[in-house]
């Protein structure tokens with residue numbers, strides 16, 4: 001993969017606060033890169049540095065054969081000469097301009113008169129199904145329409161790089177899915193290079209050719225969605241991409257156990273950083289990988305069984321979201337409603353339950369630094 005956009009050692013500080021910390025990124029031509037991370041980890045600041053809207057303290061940024069920023073060489077190409085398209089969270093359309101004038105704006109700034117004459121504005125509007133709205137003002141559009149106009153404006157000048165900063169987060173769930181799939185289709189059709197910022201893991205998995213998981217101004221993991229999903233490099237990444245269940249494990253004379261005393265065989269688990277060499281480790285597990293059982297006979301062969309207590313449940317249509325507690329850990333799982341509905345409805349909180357999982361679903365990390373991970377994932381907040 002030839003890397004067309006290279007960020008090296010990018011650093012941005014506000015006072016004594018290092019917000020982007022020697023960050024490296026390589027983006028291939030036509031690649032859709034998703035920057036994923038909790039609030040405050042430096043995603044927007046990184047985008048603004050790429051766009052030329054912030055002045056980084058260090059590092060360099062190359063677009064194709066052009067250096068657009070180099071702290072040491074004192075290169076800093078201004079934003080309007082970087083050939084970038086931008087789509088932001090708040091639609092940021094000019095309220096006093098029509099849709100046509102809004103979409104035309106980047107062409108005018110870059111003095112691309114020929115593109116205007118050739119109908120680039122109309123073509124961009126048609127791409128996002130806004131061809132009928134060209135003479136309206138932003139206040140006369142729905143949120144989804146406004147955001148689609150913003151996408152058209154971001155793409156109209158055929159930029160080398162399109163930067164998206166949480167463009168879907170102000171939309172309701174239905175519109176979010178609609179605009180998301182439209183962005184996805186446009187990328188597949190036009191093949192522009194994109195950096196897309198989000199803190200929503202499902203958005204990241206759906207859109208990204210590669211994901212960069214950010215933590216405190218640095219990239220913690222940079223890989224395909226599939227590999228991030230299957231093989232998170234750290235507990236921080238695991239927690240951030242939906243491995244919500246956390247089990248503390250302790251080793252005694254005959255193997256690993258949970259705090260509640262159930263034994264856990266790590267032979268088939270994915271163990272990172274030699275986490276199984278010490279006396280304590282932390283395991284992460286997705287709610288989808290945890291099963292609820294009515295009796296011990298239902299535990300699949302080879303699964304690890306845990307004794308727990310029912311903590312609560314919520315009905316979700318085909319399933320119940322069930323919370324259980326074991327050895328001081330609260331775990332969540334999805335139980336099919338048809339199988340478990342009546343038993344759950346007849347159980348009081350505190351009732352003993354049996355749960356199990358395949359050991360291959362476990363991701364095991366060193367116990368050290370666990371508290372820091374919890375803080376970071378709590379700060380990441382709800383996944384919306």
Ligand SMILES: Nc1ncnc2c1ncn2[C@@H]1O[C@H](COP(=O)(O)OP(=O)(O)OP(=O)(O)O)[C@@H](O)[C@H]1O
Pocket residue numbers: 014019037038039040041042043044045046199
């Ligand atoms: N102009 C500024 N002056 C001082 N501190 C700033 C400034 N802009 C951002 N910061 C700080 O830099 C850190 C990173 O901010 P940034 O906006 O890049 O985060 P983010 O990852 O985009 O978060 P979010 O998901 O909430 O948008 C935060 O701690 C923020 O308070």
Ligand SMILES: [Mg+2]
Pocket residue numbers: 043044045
């Ligand atoms: Mg931001």
